[in-house]
Amino acid sequence: xxxxxxxxxxxxxxxxFITAIVVIFGLMIVTYILTFxxxxxxxxxxxxxxxxxxxxxxxxxxxxxxxxxxxxxILSPVLxxxxxxxxxxxxxxxFLLVIGGVFNSLDKCGLMKYMLDVITHKFARSRYRLLWVIxxxxxxxxxxxxxxxxxIPLVPIVVALSVTxxxxxLTGLGMSLLAAGCGFAAGVCNPFTVGVAQELAGLxxxxxxxxxxxxxxxxxxxxxxFLYHHARKIEKPLAEEALNTFFERIPAxxxxxxxxxxxxxVGILVILSSVFVPALQDYTMIVVxxxxxxxxxxxxxxxxxxxxxxxxxxxxGFVSILxxxxxxxxxxxxxxxxxxxxxxxTILHSAVLVAGSLPRWVVILFIYLLVLMxxxxxxxxxxxxxxxxxxxxxxxxxxxxxAQLCIVAFAFGDGFSNVFYPTNPVLLIGLGLADxxxxxxxxxxxxxxxxxxxxxxxxxxxxxxxxxC
Numbered sequence: 001x002x003x004x005x006x007x008x009x010x011x012x013x014x015x016x017f018i019t020a021i022v023v024i025f026g027l028m029i030v031t032y033i034l035t036f037x038x039x040x041x042x043x044x045x046x047x048x049x050x051x052x053x054x055x056x057x058x059x060x061x062x063x064x065x066x067x068x069x070x071x072x073x074i075l076s077p078v079l080x081x082x083x084x085x086x087x088x089x090x091x092x093x094x095f096l097l098v099i100g101g102v103f104n105s106l107d108k109c110g111l112m113k114y115m116l117d118v119i120t121h122k123f124a125r126s127r128y129r130l131l132w133v134i135x136x137x138x139x140x141x142x143x144x145x146x147x148x149x150x151x152i153p154l155v156p157i158v159v160a161l162s163v164t165x166x167x168x169x170l171t172g173l174g175m176s177l178l179a180a181g182c183g184f185a186a187g188v189c190n191p192f193t194v195g196v197a198q199e200l201a202g203l204x205x206x207x208x209x210x211x212x213x214x215x216x217x218x219x220x221x222x223x224x225x226f227l228y229h230h231a232r233k234i235e236k237p238l239a240e241e242a243l244n245t246f247f248e249r250i251p252a253x254x255x256x257x258x259x260x261x262x263x264x265x266v267g268i269l270v271i272l273s274s275v276f277v278p279a280l281q282d283y284t285m286i287v288v289x290x291x292x293x294x295x296x297x298x299x300x301x302x303x304x305x306x307x308x309x310x311x312x313x314x315x316x317g318f319v320s321i322l323x324x325x326x327x328x329x330x331x332x333x334x335x336x337x338x339x340x341x342x343x344x345x346t347i348l349h350s351a352v353l354v355a356g357s358l359p360r361w362v363v364i365l366f367i368y369l370l371v372l373m374x375x376x377x378x379x380x381x382x383x384x385x386x387x388x389x390x391x392x393x394x395x396x397x398x399x400x401x402x403a404q405l406c407i408v409a410f411a412f413g414d415g416f417s418n419v420f421y422p423t424n425p426v427l428l429i430g431l432g433l434a435d436x437x438x439x440x441x442x443x444x445x446x447x448x449x450x451x452x453x454x455x456x457x458x459x460x461x462x463x464x465x466x467x468x469c
Contacts, residue, residue: 017323019437023422024330031337032073040066040342041349054200055390061349068341076333076340077326083336088380089425092149093325095289096429097318099153102296104317109305111260112160114253120164124238127165131231132224134158134175139223142183143216145271146190146381148418149426150288151180152433159434166236169434170444174227177430178419178445182223182452184381185415186216191278193381193411200389201403208404211468215408215459222455226448256303260295267291324432328425335377335423344377352391360399364409364460367392367401371413379424381414402469405460412456420449 041063046056072079080086106112123130138154141147155176162172187194189206198205270287274280280287300310338344351373355366371388378384388410396406418424422438431441 016432016435016437017327019439020327020422020428020432021330023438024327024334027334027422028073028076028330028337031334032068035066035068035073035337035341035343038066038343038346040064041346042342043345043349048200052386054386057390057394061345064342066342066346068337072340073337076336077329080329080332080336083339086332089328089332091285092425093328095149095285096152096321096324096328098289098293100321100324101314101317102292103153103156104320105296105300105305105310105313106260108309108313109256109300109303111253111256111299111303112157114250115157115257115260116161116164118257119161120238124165127238128228128231130165131171131175131227135179135224135227136220138176138179139183139186139216139220141271142180142415143186143188143190143212144183145274145284146184146187146192146195147271147284148180148184150271150284151176152426152429153288153292155430156433166238167231168234169436170441171227171231171234173430173434173436173441174223174230174445174448177427178448179223181415181419182219183216183415184418185412186212186219187408187411187415188212188216190381190411190415191274193385193414194407196382196385197389197407197410200385201393201407203403203407208407208468211404211463212408212411215456218455218459219452222452223448226451230444252302252304256299259302260299263291263295263298267295324429327428327432331423331425331428332379338377348374348387348391352395355395356398360401361461361464363395363399364401364405364464365457367395367406368409368413368457368460371410372417375414375417376421376423379418379421379426384414385410401464402467404469405463408463408468409460412460416449416452416456420445 041061043055043061044059045053048054081090103112138151141151155173158176159169159172162168162175184190184193188209189195189212194212195205198207267288267290270280270291271284274284297310301307305313335344338347348370351370355363355370358366370392371384374384374388378387392406392410393403395401396403419427420442422428427441428438431438
């Protein structure tokens with residue numbers, strides 16, 4: 001393995017950490033300024049049949065006292081932990097810390113290097129075919145079972161593999177994190193966006209799948225082509241040992257790798273089964289965390305790593321990931337500030353009023369834009385569905401826009417920006433683990449995002465033209 005690849009641990013690099021902190025703190029300041037400029041207001045919430053809080057569209061928008069005390073704003077990264085509905089935030093942080101500990105152990109015991117050597121030996125002569133396959137795998141995970149956060153454990157492996165195969169960190173992030181986000185947005189049967197939104201809109205769960213599957217294929221071709229051309233442009237010749245037909249297998253490492261892949265495979269199968277067993281959908285992150293922890297402990301022990309070494313490296317990995325926790329808390333504090341200042345609903349209400357004066361074909365694009373805008377503040381797809389769908393559906397009925405097409409616009413607006421906005425914790429984690437600064441990521445991925453925005457906008461207009469329902 002090359003020296004470059006060997007540097008790929010799970011530490012959040014100082015450069016990417018400082019860049020992200022500066023960007024997020026700047027956004028926190030802008031958000032605080034907005035609390036002085038935007039008047040307070042709120043929608044009245046009601047509880048639906050499933051106990052979820054949704055906007056009551058029968059009650060007018062209310063003007064309330066806005067603003068937030070300075071002390072509350074400055075402490076918002078801490079206070080957000082106690083905010084209502086932030087149990088998922090705590091779960092993501094715990095999930096990340098487990099990943100940090102396990103990956104450091106895998107790296108120090110040599111299993112990561114061995115795993116990459118095995119894959120490189122097998123696919124070195126067909127690496128571009130592997131690029132398309134890996135991209136399809138991550139897009140499928142996002143589109144069919146709604147996996148996004150759950151893909152994080154695999155991101156460092158794909159990034160390291162990309163460097164080993166003569167590409168770069170960006171190619172690895174594109175094949176994994178960006179692909180998962182694109183699949184999540186295509187939402188063929190994504191339970192967390194399409195599923196929840198269709199239920200709130202009164203549509204059969206996962207109905208209209210044929211159109212979303214077509215969208216999935218077109219987005220996959222766009223992403224795959226984007227990654228292929230980038231990889232071709234920056235590719236380096238493979239090392240002679242990677243092309244050598246001889247590969248020395250180490251029995252202990254082979255057993256360790258088999259146990260790691262086997263346990264993680266069971267975890268992936270459990271996640272896949274959540275499509276047919278909805279009760280599992282709330283526990284997929286827990287399943288991945290438990291399986292990953294089990295796979296990491298067993299495989300490192302089989303590789304000959306003693307319990308003492310395992311404990312030490314696990315704690316070191318745990319500590320090395322703490323900077324990412326700070327980034328996550330700061331990013332989530334932005335929504336907390338807007339909510340506490342009672343201006344989040346005001347922003348949403350103003351957007352809905354603007355939409356009422358637009359032509360029919362522009363309204364569907366405006367719904368797309370509205371979700372894109374709200375996703376900057378609210379990363380959770382399910383939370384946005386409860387907030388936006390009760391407002392989007394009456395607007396769609398007024399302009400005779402098919403409800404199914406609004407669901408697609410919602411999924412688009414939620415998913416693609418997950419891998420672009422600095423307020424998304426999973427993006428911050430992925431960039432930190434790959435040692436890629438946020439600025440570098442934006443400069444590279446904005447080309448794809450613009451192409452994708454054009455493609456998806458055309459697809460929404462096509463759906464409106466054919467009357468997709």
